[in-house]
Amino acid sequence: MNKNVCLIDLSQKDFKDTWDLQTKTLQSIVDSKIKNRREELNIPTSNYFLFVEHPHVYTLGKSGDMKHLLLNEKQLKEKEISFYKINRGGDITYHGPGQIVGYPILDLENFFTDIHKYLRLLEEVIIKVIGEYGLKGERSNGETGVWLDVGTPFARKICAMGIRTSRWVTMHGFALNxxxxxxxxxxxxxxxxxxxxxxxxxxxxxxxLNVDEVKEKILxxxxxxxxxxxxxxxASL
Known part of the structure; x- marks a missing residue:
């Protein structure tokens, strides 16, 4: 099992370009896995972790509802916000400047084959990170991500998460405000x-906050x- 992870900080990059890059990378790992099994090889598969900051964009997951986008096409254009329907789980969210987006593209067979565990560990990473700043992150039952003051009228989300997997290879990830x-x-x-x-x-x-400092704590x-x-x-993929 290969437990090394290639770390790439894309800095600021368009969402669609990054999505295409993730898709291409995931597919290359899947292709390697298929070749290994077909030819009875044991060549280690690669793992990646991408950091990125997107220009203003709304993304709607495959189980999302268009009614949750409150702007029409003209208003999106006026506000210079992109919009994409994408293939991760979850509903609608926003990405933009000042937000740390992390996309782990991992072959989970290098780590563990448990999607539930994967999501809970992603949440735990963020809970530990914000805990270093004195914030008590929590999980909200049935609502993936990291929250503050769960179970009170003041519950609020600080980190959204949504993923996709194919043959145990992950893509998409988390967005920490x-x-x-x-x-x-x-x-x-x-x-x-x-x-x-x-x-x-x-x-x-x-x-x-110093975004680079927060990134180091995430890693x-x-x-x-x-x-x-x-x-x-x-430097790049």
Missing amino acids: VNTNLGYFDHIIPCGINDKSVTSMEVELGTK FHFKELFEVNEFIKK
């Missing part, structure tokens, strides 16, 4: 949940929880 402009969430019903709000680390702590806890041997930094 760090210094995010939360006003963009006003134009959607985030994740299709209309009785809870959205927040950011900046709002909760009353100060802007530290991801490495620990997923038992990654080493992150290998690469």
Whole structure:
């Protein structure tokens, strides 16, 4: 099993371009797995972790409802916000500047073959990260992601998650609101949940954060929880 992970920080990149890159990368891993089995080979498959910050975009998961997008096509154009229906789980969410988006493209057969465990560990990474800043992240029953003040009238989501898998290879991932402009969430019903709000680390702590510092904490806890041997930094795929 290969427990090394190639780390690529894409900086700012268009959502569609990044989606295409993820799809291509996932397919290359799947093709390697099929070849291994067909030819009875034992060539290790690769794992990747992408960091990215997207320009303003709304994405609707395959189980999402278009009614949860509150803008029409003209309004999206006026506000310079892109919109895509995509192939991850979950409903609608927003990506934009000041948000850390992480896309692990892992062959889970290198780690464990349990999608439920994968999602819970992703949540745990974020819970541990924001815990270092004094924020108590929690899970909300039946609602994937990381929340604050679950079970109160003030419950709010700080990190959204949605994934897709094929032959145990993952894509898509999480979006942690760090210094995010939360006003963009006003134009959607985030994740299709209309009785809870959205927040950011900046709002909760009353100060802007160093995004690179938060990324380092994400990698530290991801490495620990997923038992990654080493992150290998690469400039590109």
